[in-house]
């Protein structure tokens with residue numbers, strides 16, 4: 420090895436030591452970021468759980484206290500703005516029909532919103548859910564969550 424080769428080898432060794440040092444520094448930084456991320460997730464977990472609970476509450480039918488869905492428990496909205504699931508709507512209309520005097524039975528009944536007592540006139544009996552106005556925002560949300 421002549422002196423030029425020695426100088427070149429020294430330069431190379433120095434360069435790779437520097438690269439190694441740089442890589443170690445980068446690794447340390449990544450590990451620190453990873454720890455920070457873990458801390459952040461641990462801090463955010465209760466908040467996310469809180470949001471989940473609130474969403475669950477919002478999707479619940481106030482009458483049967485079960486979650487609305489995109490099928491039988493489709494969220495139906497009354498004129499007063501309150502939302503009930505399809506199953507409860509059927510129950511409400513059937514009950515209103517049962518409450519009619521025998522000589523007053525008709526295919527059309529009035530119901531009252533269980534939440535605010537608002538009178539909803541002329542619901543068809545037996546209730547055809549296809550004809551009931553849906554809470555489209557809630558329904559879209561349910562469908563989005565399912566996909």
Ligand SMILES: [Zn+2]
Pocket residue numbers: 480481482483484485503504505506507508
């Ligand atoms: Zn219900």
Ligand SMILES: [Zn+2]
Pocket residue numbers: 497499500501532533534535536537
């Ligand atoms: Zn109401």
